[in-house]
Amino acid sequence: MNILLTSAGRRTYMVEYFKTALNGSGKVFASNSVLTHTLLQADEYVLTPNIYDDQYISFLVEYCKQKSINAIISLFDIDLPVLSKNRSVFEKENIKLVVSNYEATLICNDKWETYNFLKGIGINQTPSFITIAEAKAALSNGEISYPIYLKPRWGMGSIGIYKAENDAELDVLYKKLHREIFDTYLKYESAADAEKSVIIQQAIKGQEYGIEILNDLDCKYVTTFAKKKIAMRSGETDIAETVDIKEFEDIAKNISVHLKHMALLDVDCFKNNDGKIFVLEMNCRFGGQYPFTHVAGVDVPQQIINWLNGKDTNWDLLHIQTGVSACKEILPTIINKKLNI
Amino acid sequence: MNILLTSAGRRTYMVEYFKTALNGSGKVFASNSVLTHTLLQADEYVLTPNIYDDQYISFLVEYCKQKSINAIISLFDIDLPVLSKNRSVFEKENIKLVVSNYEATLICNDKWETYNFLKGIGINQTPSFITIAEAKAALSNGEISYPIYLKPRWGMGSIGIYKAENDAELDVLYKKLHREIFDTYLKYESAADAEKSVIIQQAIKGQEYGIEILNDLDCKYVTTFAKKKIAMRSGETDIAETVDIKEFEDIAKNISVHLKHMALLDVDCFKNNDGKIFVLEMNCRFGGQYPFTHVAGVDVPQQIINWLNGKDTNWDLLHIQTGVSACKEILPTIINKKLNI
Known part of the structure; x- marks a missing residue:
């Protein structure tokens, strides 16, 4: 089982999680349009044309064929609809796209469509x-x-x-x-x-939460992970604590059954001072919240690989420990040394 | 030699650098007004009153006496003038403050005073x-x-x-x-x-650079480290490459001799399209640039400890390799697990 993470950007931890999950039974490939340290951490990497380039899809298909890549997971919003729209091109070559349906990717990338979608299924909207x-x-x-x-x-x-x-x-x-x-x-x-x-x-006054709604590869609801956001940095969760999913579960199931996304959906919520929960934004991919779930005992990359291998859901991989606080530490890392002649 | 890093915040790498430098010959203590993962990485830590609290200085002095701390290094701008103003209180107890003179801390914390100071010594200002x-x-x-x-x-x-x-x-x-x-x-x-x-x-159009001007503990110029900033995140350098100091050296010496800061001064510069260098901001402490210097072969924490031990400047510790690109990687890290009974 070889996996390609497209638009890997700087999410080194995702490369590491997938490498650990494959545990040598396959390779993790990473692609991006510019070189990053993250790419260098994959087993192999490739620089792709820009996502909007006419050659982007054919480039990826050729690369997957050449490297015997079985499945693609994308880590970047803009990439998702482009891949999803071309699902049949990948499937013809037996490359599984672990990417949501085209409609879902468009809804998530468009805050106005997100608002209309969520309002339409009865979820509190500001x-x-x-x-x-x-x-x-x-x-x-x-x-x-x-x-x-x-x-x-x-x-x-x-x-x-x-x-x-x-x-x-x-x-x-x-x-x-x-x-x-x-x-x-x-x-x-x-x-x-x-x-x-x-x-x-x-604006909503209250406490921010993040939930992740996991569907399986048939886009059926599996479970939810919830975190209380304690600090943000550049719009990403920086410090968070895992919490009980009880008060988010109905909302999660409602979104799952209507959006029919595949694998993880990263969702931003607010609980106002009356305890009412609002849903603000959704991204149908691994997001900035996932590391907080992973360090609390969950292993979604392993579960996705198991599903790709035709195995059942393993609940041991999806049990989240609540009350785990974590932060994103900064680790200064050399990317490149020029030769000084 | 025991060192206290005050207002350590989330600069875990600074705790690690000082621990490595002391190499077991002394302890690294860290303080902050709120608990962070960084504190837990120090040999010992303490939660202090707020910097503006009347008890802040006496609390630190007592802690230093109790723990036989020889020197204090602060990592936070607001902390610097408060410590500096009370230098004699620390010195009476033989605690060395590796903190700049009060006037310098006020200039650096005030962008208008920074502008007037730099203009006054003939450095290009926007x-x-x-x-x-x-x-x-x-x-x-x-x-x-x-x-x-x-x-x-x-x-x-x-x-x-x-x-x-x-x-x-x-x-x-x-x-x-x-x-x-x-x-x-x-x-x-x-x-x-x-x-x-x-x-x-x-606004200035051009390329952003960061320089660090190192003075010794007698506030005399030692050397300069220069970096080209490639990406920023929340106002901090996120990706940078070490570059030759030649075109920054006169500016650095000029600032050093007039500001008379102690140890590191973190300085933001711009080079406009005509090659003219402007200096925008200064922080008289280890800043977000320092890791890029450290990974390129420099060890200022070790040099400061050597100076504190009465040793001379060791140029091997201060030789920066140019052409080293580095980034700040994200490392998801557990802070705390609550007991789930």
């Missing part, structure tokens, strides 16, 4: 608007109040998120964010609906 | 203003142009930095930042000059 006129109407009729957040509709992490506290800030920051979106790589996604590329959301 | 009226005058007479940055005068890292691209953004973001400063812990420093708590700076 009031959200896709035009500034609607947001202003909601402000003036008292439906929402400051502070409100402005976010790139197709954004990732904490890039380009602004908090507006009054009308002047709303006007100026809305224009600013709209301009910034079209100055950055977000313009590719945002071109789909340029006038509606900023989502405006009522 | 045009900077401490009132919005002066910034607007400079904009209208063409002395500066958008984009311009607004930063908390007493801020740290990338917290609260806004980029303004036009008059409307300047007005709104200036008011916003001023309000935010007084909503956060920055209010303590900013209370010193509330009306002048935001610094407005012309």
